[in-house]
Amino acid sequence: MPPRTPSLLLLLTTLSILLALASAATPTSFCKCTCFTNSTIIALDARPNNSPPSSRAFLARANGGGEKEDERKEYRARNCNDCNRQFCLGYSLPICKGADVGDVFTMCFQRDSRKDEAVVIFFIFATAGLLGWAAVKPWVDKCVQVSLRSPLL
Numbered sequence: 001m002p003p004r005t006p007s008l009l010l011l012l013t014t015l016s017i018l019l020a021l022a023s024a025a026t027p028t029s030f031c032k033c034t035c036f037t038n039s040t041i042i043a044l045d046a047r048p049n050n051s052p053p054s055s056r057a058f059l060a061r062a063n064g065g066g067e068k069e070d071e072r073k074e075y076r077a078r079n080c081n082d083c084n085r086q087f088c089l090g091y092s093l094p095i096c097k098g099a100d101v102g103d104v105f106t107m108c109f110q111r112d113s114r115k116d117e118a119v120v121i122f123f124i125f126a127t128a129g130l131l132g133w134a135a136v137k138p139w140v141d142k143c144v145q146v147s148l149r150s151p152l153l
Contacts, residue, residue: 027116028110029110030042030043033105035088039095044082045077083106087106
């Protein structure tokens with residue numbers, strides 16, 4: 001039987017591409033704000049005001065370049081370090097109306113990373129491939145047995 005280098009090479013290439021995609025992705029971070037007994041989940045890439053990001057892009061230049069630290073924080077990507085009590089209170093959530101700093105509890109978590117998606121997709125393809133092989137195997141075995149019994153021409 002000849003070696004299967006092309007199929008092995010294709011498999012290794014596909015797996016390395018999936019590995020590169022999975023390792024290069026970052027998961028989505030969420031902040032769970034609990035005020036009193038009610039809670040809500042906020043995606044950390046969302047902005048509290050309704051103005052589109054393109055209209056805020058020039059605000060940093062408009063104030064003469066002398067930006068303060070708080071103004072620079074508004075324009076950077078948020079992460080789990082930003083999920084704190086002041087973040088939840090500054091978001092002006094209806095459930096936090098009248099809440100004090102002591103009434104707010106926060107928790108940051110991450111979900112839906114590309115790595116998780118790659119694992120699930122690989123599992124689905126592997127399961128589908130095994131089920132397909134189980135369905136086709138009886139016919140393949142019959143064809144192999146028939147070809148072994150028949151004389152060569």
